Amino acid sequence: MVKVLHPRTRAEEYEYRAKHLKDEFHMSGDGPKSTAFRIDKVLRHVPFASGDRVLDIGPGKGLLFERIHARVTECCGIDVTPAMVERLKEKFDGYRNVSLTVGWSKNLPYPSAYFDKVLMTGAFCLQETKEECMQTLAEIRRVAKPDALIFISDIAIVDESTLSPERLSPISRVTRRFRQDGPVDFIRSITGFVVRKTRVILEVEPVIVESTRGSWFPHEEFIAMCRSAGLDARGFQTEMIIGLSPSRNDYLIRPLS
Numbered sequence: 001m002v003k004v005l006h007p008r009t010r011a012e013e014y015e016y017r018a019k020h021l022k023d024e025f026h027m028s029g030d031g032p033k034s035t036a037f038r039i040d041k042v043l044r045h046v047p048f049a050s051g052d053r054v055l056d057i058g059p060g061k062g063l064l065f066e067r068i069h070a071r072v073t074e075c076c077g078i079d080v081t082p083a084m085v086e087r088l089k090e091k092f093d094g095y096r097n098v099s100l101t102v103g104w105s106k107n108l109p110y111p112s113a114y115f116d117k118v119l120m121t122g123a124f125c126l127q128e129t130k131e132e133c134m135q136t137l138a139e140i141r142r143v144a145k146p147d148a149l150i151f152i153s154d155i156a157i158v159d160e161s162t163l164s165p166e167r168l169s170p171i172s173r174v175t176r177r178f179r180q181d182g183p184v185d186f187i188r189s190i191t192g193f194v195v196r197k198t199r200v201i202l203e204v205e206p207v208i209v210e211s212t213r214g215s216w217f218p219h220e221e222f223i224a225m226c227r228s229a230g231l232d233a234r235g236f237q238t239e240m241i242i243g244l245s246p247s248r249n250d251y252l253i254r255p256l257s
Helices: 010-020 031-045 063-068 084-091 130-143 170-192 218-229
Strands: 003-005 053-059 074-079 098-102 115-121 144-156 207-208 231-240 241-257
Touching: 031 144, 031 231, 031 241, 053 063, 053 130, 063 074, 063 241, 074 084, 084 098, 130 144, 130 218, 130 231, 144 170, 207 218, 207 241, 218 231, 218 241
Parallel strands: 003 207, 053 074, 053 115, 074 098, 115 144
Antiparallel strands: 144 241, 231 241
């Protein structure tokens, strides 16, 4: 019997994931290779230096902090999901310069002009309204130093739910088919086998956490949102392990003087 959970909000969705999914890579649906690619992408675009204070909004599995903590002064991570923060605190127990906090990006619990680098990799469009996104940009501007570098990735620039399958990445096509057809019909469609009900003894009940819907912003609109918040943004297509995304952009951002 497969248990399907239907979260009402993004926060509830990721709380479900943190509680029910044992493998840390399942938090984002990525595997080790694609996650490592994402971290390498951040390291290519953001030059971390000795003395840097780094804020990661939505640090996920904490893999970036594993890579950079020894070369920077301070790593701060904030996540809306209490269960995920507890996982990360256990993971980084004993790391003197890594701190994790439960909180929202629209109300960051940090001093003004504090961080040299601010990262939000894949979490920005998880916010549900434009108002929340604007509050987040304003808070990022507040906590960033005047010469800080900000990296926000995976901004959906179109409504991906309306895209035809040929315009989606292979991973997105598979995800859409799985959601539309359900697990049994999906497996049947890709294997050619008829899946029959059988008695299976499982250690844990299988769980599917349905995804909630996030935000998307055309490129020019996101640039204008940043400028309204006192930020200068430069966008480019999101690099994925399978190639450039046709529907998402990454942005390198500096505070406006």
